[in-house]
Amino acid sequence: MIEKDIDIAVIGAGPAGMAAAISAREKGVKDIILLERNPFLGGILIQCIHDGFGLHLFDQNLTGPEYAEELIQHLIKAKVPFLTEAMVIDINAQKEIRVVSRQGLLKLKAKAIVLAMGCRERTRGALEIPGTRPAGIFTAGVAQSLVNLQNLKIGKEVVILGSGDVGLIMARRLKIEGLKVLRVIEKLPYCSGLVRNRVQCLRDYDIPLHLSSTVIDIHGKDRLEALTAAQLNEKGEILYDTAEVIPCDTLLLSVGLIPENELSRKAEVRLDWRTLGAEVDDYVETNTPGIFSCGNVLHIHDVADYASQEGFLAGERAACRVRENQGKVLRFPVNASKEIKYVVPQLIREDCRETELKFRVTEPFENIRIIVKNGGETLFRKKFLKIMPSEMNMVKISSDKPLDKVYVELEKTEIA
Amino acid sequence: MVKNCNIICILCPNCCDMRVSFEGKEILELEDARCPRGLEYAREELFNPTRTLTSTVPIKSHYWKTVSVRTNKPIPKDRIFDVYEQLSSMRLAAPVKRGDVLIENVLGLGASIIATRSVLE
Ligand SMILES: Cc1cc2nc3c(=O)[nH]c(=O)nc-3n(C[C@H](O)[C@H](O)[C@H](O)COP(=O)(O)OP(=O)(O)OC[C@H]3O[C@@H](n4cnc5c(N)ncnc54)[C@H](O)[C@@H]3O)c2cc1C
Ligand code: SF4
Numbered sequence: 391m392i393e394k395d396i397d398i399a400v401i402g403a404g405p406a407g408m409a410a411a412i413s414a415r416e417k418g419v420k421d422i423i424l425l426e427r428n429p430f431l432g433g434i435l436i437q438c439i440h441d442g443f444g445l446h447l448f449d450q451n452l453t454g455p456e457y458a459e460e461l462i463q464h465l466i467k468a469k470v471p472f473l474t475e476a477m478v479i480d481i482n483a484q485k486e487i488r489v490v491s492r493q494g495l496l497k498l499k500a501k502a503i504v505l506a507m508g509c510r511e512r513t514r515g516a517l518e519i520p521g522t523r524p525a526g527i528f529t530a531g532v533a534q535s536l537v538n539l540q541n542l543k544i545g546k547e548v549v550i551l552g553s554g555d556v557g558l559i560m561a562r563r564l565k566i567e568g569l570k571v572l573r574v575i576e577k578l579p580y581c582s583g584l585v586r587n588r589v590q591c592l593r594d595y596d597i598p599l600h601l602s603s604t605v606i607d608i609h610g611k612d613r614l615e616a617l618t619a620a621q622l623n624e625k626g627e628i629l630y631d632t633a634e635v636i637p638c639d640t641l642l643l644s645v646g647l648i649p650e651n652e653l654s655r656k657a658e659v660r661l662d663w664r665t666l667g668a669e670v671d672d673y674v675e676t677n678t679p680g681i682f683s684c685g686n687v688l689h690i691h692d693v694a695d696y697a698s699q700e701g702f703l704a705g706e707r708a709a710c711r712v713r714e715n716q717g718k719v720l721r722f723p724v725n726a727s728k729e730i731k732y733v734v735p736q737l738i739r740e741d742c743r744e745t746e747l748k749f750r751v752t753e754p755f756e757n758i759r760i761i762v763k764n765g766g767e768t769l770f771r772k773k774f775l776k777i778m779p780s781e782m783n784m785v786k787i788s789s790d791k792p793l794d795k796v797y798v799e800l801e802k803t804e805i806a
Numbered sequence: 807m808v809k810n811c812n813i814i815c816i817l818c819p820n821c822c823d824m825r826v827s828f829e830g831k832e833i834l835e836l837e838d839a840r841c842p843r844g845l846e847y848a849r850e851e852l853f854n855p856t857r858t859l860t861s862t863v864p865i866k867s868h869y870w871k872t873v874s875v876r877t878n879k880p881i882p883k884d885r886i887f888d889v890y891e892q893l894s895s896m897r898l899a900a901p902v903k904r905g906d907v908l909i910e911n912v913l914g915l916g917a918s919i920i921a922t923r924s925v926l927e
Binding site: 436441537589 | 816820858859861864871886922924
């Protein structure tokens with residue numbers, strides 16, 4: 391076993407982790423290691439062959455692999471040490487890390503750790519669909535990897551359950567590949583993916599989107615043969631008289647992403663039940679001092695650029711933490727009204743005067759105002775014609791006083 | 807003949823669901839656009855819709871089974887499947903570098919197929 395002391399370890403080399411490693415290196419920390427379990431850098435981006443990345447960070451419309459290569463080039467230029475085929479299997483609150491790698495088992499002791507492990511997909515088990523368990527049922531991201539990286543044909547006639555972005559993107563991809571994409575079924579009364587994807591992936595290819603519907607039964611012994619779909623009423627109850635059998639051999643699930651926080655728990659990192667990611671302050675530092683979190687492991691991002699921006703912040707702050715150990719700081723909670731699903735950061739440090747809040751709403755709203763207050767002081771106030779849960783919102787706030795009573799609020803306004 | 811349709815503008819998060827009536831190549835009326843960019847978008851979408859095609863091509867290499875590719879410019883939307891057809895018989899071998907032109911001026915559309923990832927060995 392190889393044992394080593396190190397300044398910063400970054401876990402996961404997706405857009406968030408690569409950005410964190412680059413910024414820590416640029417802040418002057420040399421003793422870094424970026425650890426990635428895959429044989430390649432780039433994370434989920436490598437299988438996202440469609441365009442729409444990099445508009446914010448590189449001011450270009452790039453595909454996922456191109457975006458990754460931009461960051462990889464940057465990483466190599468900045469001489470950031472990295473190790474692929476290196477899977478972190480354990481960490482603890484003392485910042486000791488165990489890694490399984492080609493060189494054998496590594497044991498690292500870090501001054502700071504950046505968590506950037508991304509997310510995993512919700513599966514059928516989590517949904518509890520009754521019926522048989524035939525082959526032909528994939529999560530959308532697994533299907534994406536099989537088609538785009540393994541060059542496999544996954545079936546002929548496809549139904550997609552859930553209107554998340556990955557599912558919409560796969561609907562288009564499979565249609566172009568010559569498969570029959572019969573429909574997308576969504577239990578909510580609105581599409582949960584971005585409008586851009588609804589238009590360019592479904593409308594463009596005449597793929598029907600059935601809202602307020604779900605799959606209630608699955609048929610087939612070895613391979614999927616058909617499924618039964620039905621509509622739901624406003625209360626979400628199944629309307630059995632609408633049940634319809636749809637013959638198909640493939641079902642994709644695009645029903646949500648969950649931050650990958652098994653390791654975080656081992657390091658005694660406190661999680662937020664709303665994001666299922668770590669609870670962090672405005673430095674994206676968790677309750678375990680010296681452990682930072684960024685990208686999809688912190689909260690689900692719809693745009694890779696923002697995951698990278700969070701990574702840059704995490705790397706910069708981890709670099710500061712290596713140089714000086716902070717004394718005790720007070721952290722004030724950020725609160726929000728019930729229409730706000732979550733706010734990141736959840737806490738703001740007593741010396742912070744300026745920060746950015748990221749939040750999502752619980753459901754679509756029209757003609758509303760978002761207001762951010764700090765006690766009696768209004769820090770932000772803006773009208774939105776439309777606000778969707780699929781889109782993460784970002785608001786910069788600043789004050790010359792401590793941000794100790796920040797409250798994010800949604801106010802319904804009269805129609806303009 | 808005057809025709810009507812709905813177009814969702816995707817240029818900004820407002821995503822205006824616009825009602826358009828048009829005749830030939832002329833927009834007669836546009837409703838529910840919250841800013842002038844909506845009209846420009848509707849005109850493009852109605853009379854000259856274009857998209858970037860992204861796909862993969864099988865490759866012989868040490869590790870990778872595919873290389874991802876794209877058109878370097880948007881192409882007319884109704885030619886997506888024709889261009890895809892051109893890709894389906896293609897086979898590559900490493901090395902391929904990001905940006906390498908794989909098919910120049912595909913089907914005379916003025917766009918080329920380029921690699922979007924490097925597969926070096
Ligand atoms: C299908 C799909 C389509 C998308 N489309 C777009 C789009 O069009 N435009 C856009 O801007 N954004 C898009 N996104 C969002 C964007 O890709 C993500 O927000 C971004 O990739 C998140 O980056 P990340 O670094 O947090 O996670 P990831 O990219 O998932 O990277 C996490 C990395 O950590 C590694 N890892 C995990 N655990 C360990 C461990 N224990 N040890 C070592 N390594 C580990 C993983 O192997 C992985 O490489 C899309 C996402 C998906 C899934
Ligand atoms: S019309 Fe203007 S306001 Fe409406 S979505 Fe397009 S760009 Fe945005």
